[in-house]
Amino acid sequence: MNTLLSIEKRNAVLLKMASLLQEERNAIIKINKTDLEAYKGDDISMYDRLKVDDSKVDDMIASATHLASQEDPVGKERFSFKHDNGMQVYNKTASFGTVMIIYESRPDVTVEAAGIAFKSGNKILLKGGKESLKSNLKIVELWHKALEANDASTDWVEYLQFNRTETQAFLENPTQKVDLIVPRGGERLIAFVKENATCPVIISGRGNNFVYVHEEADLEIALDVILNGKTAKISACNAVDKVLIDGNLPNKQAFIQKLISKLKEFDVEILGDEALSKNDEIEKIQSNDIWYKEFLDYKIVIGEINSNEDAIAMINKYSGGHSSSIITKNSAQAKTFMENVDTAAVYHNASTRFTDGSQLGLGGELAISTDKLHQRGPIGLQHLVTNKWYVYGNGQIR
Structure with missing residues (x-):
């Protein structure tokens, strides 16, 4: 077991990592090009997540630097109690121990998620996808240089070059202690990990996010929020896939027409329910099952709804439990x-694209959890801890 590194040493490693990322910027981008050229799939969102350019390297540097500036999440007092018998009792945050991160195609995760887990006092096991292997190995090499420069063991960050079969075998019967697994990727990856893991798993779940245009909506805000949610970054789990339009919306037809033409500018495929598909430019959905699907593509489903209550029920039935937004001028309806939509983040007159650790003030995220234990939504540095009871006595027995 690795002994907890002092906060000074953890911060020094992170700052060294930031400077190495800057020094090796061109090498990282060049190596990433070989991963991109080798990628033969046709998944545009996968390609987008795989690509490393200058702005992605900037984000990695910013993430490592910001983490170094944040307070130590370990050893924070959460509760204290003086027992009648004189014992002093404290509950404090503690690191998990070893955190395994399984992810697809995102070399930036090798910095951001690993950095959060490292700052929280954990050993990191990284299992990236084969499509980003060269990029990931280069970044792990920098982690090792940053650790060595600070007289810390390179064991703190380990890359597992496992194929699917080897990963399954490791999950079922780990060859080293693993305290927490975080799968970051599609539903198939998450299902695979849940099925095979023998330790706790944080589910970084699917999106399938909804925007509800209430009858008292500001229509300009509605258009902006829907377009931003759908077209700004289709590979993001906080993208919008479904829009519910209140049947009582004044100028409903004009609004729908404007929304269609704006979406068409981005070549978004538009599907609709019975009520909406009367419009020639909207293709009728074949089955209600499509309401469950996360697209990660230029595709959207629009439906008509009778009330706020119906919108809430619809979202609670079909959404991924990630993010939802209501567009309305009525604060009571909002x-x-x-209060009643069961998603990790709820918005009033704002885009679901803000469900992101850095955007919500956490400085970065390990994952966005759609589970309810032990933390929901973006998991930042302060959430990647468990707790421990410290009890001080002088001979008390019960």
Whole structure:
């Protein structure tokens, strides 16, 4: 077991990592090009996540630097109690121990997620996808240089070059202690990990996010929020896939027409329910099962709904439990929606694209959890801890 590194040493490693990323910027981008050229798939969102350019390297550097500036999440007092018998009791945050991160195609995760887990006092096991192998190995090499420069063992960050069969075998019967697994990727990856893991798993779940245009919506805000959610980054789990339009919306037809033409500018495929597909430019959905699907593509489903209550019920049935937004000028209706929609993040007159650790003030995220234990939504540095009881006595027995 690795002894917890001092906060000074953890911060020094992170700052060294940031400077190495800057020094090796061109080498990382060049190596990433070989991964991109080798990628033969036709999944545009996978390709987008795989690509490393200057702005992605900037983000990696910013993430490592910001993490170094944050308070130590380990050893924070959460509760204290003086027992009648004189014992002093504290509950404090503690690191998990070893965190395994399984992810697809995103070399930036090798910095950001590993950095959060490292700053939280954990040993990191990284299992990236084969499509980003060369990029990931280069970044792990920098982690090892940063650790060595600070007289810390390179064991703190380990890359597992496993294929699917080897990964399954490791999950079922780990060859080293693993305290927590975080799968970051599609539903198939998450199902695979849940099925095979023998330790706790944080589910970084699917998106399938909804925007509800209430009858008292500001239509300009509605258009902006839907377009931003759908077209800004289709590979993001906080993208919008479904839009519910209140049947009582004034100027409903004009709004729908404007929305269609704006979406068409981005070549978004538009599907609709019975009510909406009367419009020639909207293809009728074949089955209600499509309401469950996360697209990660230029594709959207629009439906008509009768009330806020119906919108809430629809979202609670079909969404991925990630993010949802109501567009309305009526704050009481917004409150009802936000309190009753069962998603990790709820928005009033704002884009679901903000469900992101850095955007919500955490400085970065390990994952965005759609589970309810032990943390929901973006998991930042302060959430990647468990706790421990410290009890000080002088001979008390019970």
